[in-house]
Amino acid sequence: MTIQEIQEEIIDDFSLFDTWDDKYSYIIEMGKKLKPLGNEHKTEDNKIKGCQSNVWLHTSLDNDQLVFEGDSDSIIVKGLVSLLIKVLSGHKPEEIAQADLHFIDKIGMKQHLSMTRANGLSAMIKQMKLYGVAYQSKVG
Numbered sequence: 001m002t003i004q005e006i007q008e009e010i011i012d013d014f015s016l017f018d019t020w021d022d023k024y025s026y027i028i029e030m031g032k033k034l035k036p037l038g039n040e041h042k043t044e045d046n047k048i049k050g051c052q053s054n055v056w057l058h059t060s061l062d063n064d065q066l067v068f069e070g071d072s073d074s075i076i077v078k079g080l081v082s083l084l085i086k087v088l089s090g091h092k093p094e095e096i097a098q099a100d101l102h103f104i105d106k107i108g109m110k111q112h113l114s115m116t117r118a119n120g121l122s123a124m125i126k127q128m129k130l131y132g133v134a135y136q137s138k139v140g
Contacts, residue, residue: 003095006087007103014107023107024076031078034085037071050123052116053077057124059131064139065090066131070124080109080121088128093139096132101125 001009017023041058048055053074060067068089070081087103088096104110110118 003087003091003099007101007106010083010087010103011106020108020112023112027079027083028075029079030082030086031072031075031080034071034078034082035069037069041069042071048120048123048127050126051077051120053120055081055120055124057081057127057131059135061093061135061138064092066093066096066135068128068131077117077120080117081124084124084128088132093132093135097129097136099129099132 014023014026017026037056037058042056046056046058048057051072053072055072055074055077056070058069060069066089068085070078070085072078072081084101087101088099091099104121109121113121
């Protein structure tokens with residue numbers, strides 16, 4: 001699936017919920033399903049700057065595609081990390097660097113996050129896109 005198709009799927013998934021309490025529960029469930037990040041990757045270098053919670057993002061290249069793994073000590077933030085990984089992981093660095101992540105606005109995420117969480121979400125997106133830019137030179 002393309003980044004665009006995955007975003008559309010997430011928008012459809014969120015449209016099934018009537019309230020933000022239900023949407024938060026869904027985000028938390030997504031975080032619970034996220035494979036735990038190994039302690040060897042919970043380093044200062046992998047920590048996302050600008051997040052109030054501890055958030056780690058490990059990146060690797062597999063067959064010209066970036067693979068993201070992440071974790072957080074906050075259940076909601078872990079769910080947000082999970083959403084971003086679902087959308088961006090497994091795509092070419094150039095696609096990630098240029099991705100327009102419109103699903104965040106379409107599902108109303110930014111309006112329903114505290115200012116610090118919204119800033120953290122922006123920091124995670126920025127870091128993932130920077131990895132996309134950085135890895136472009138490593139892909140033929």
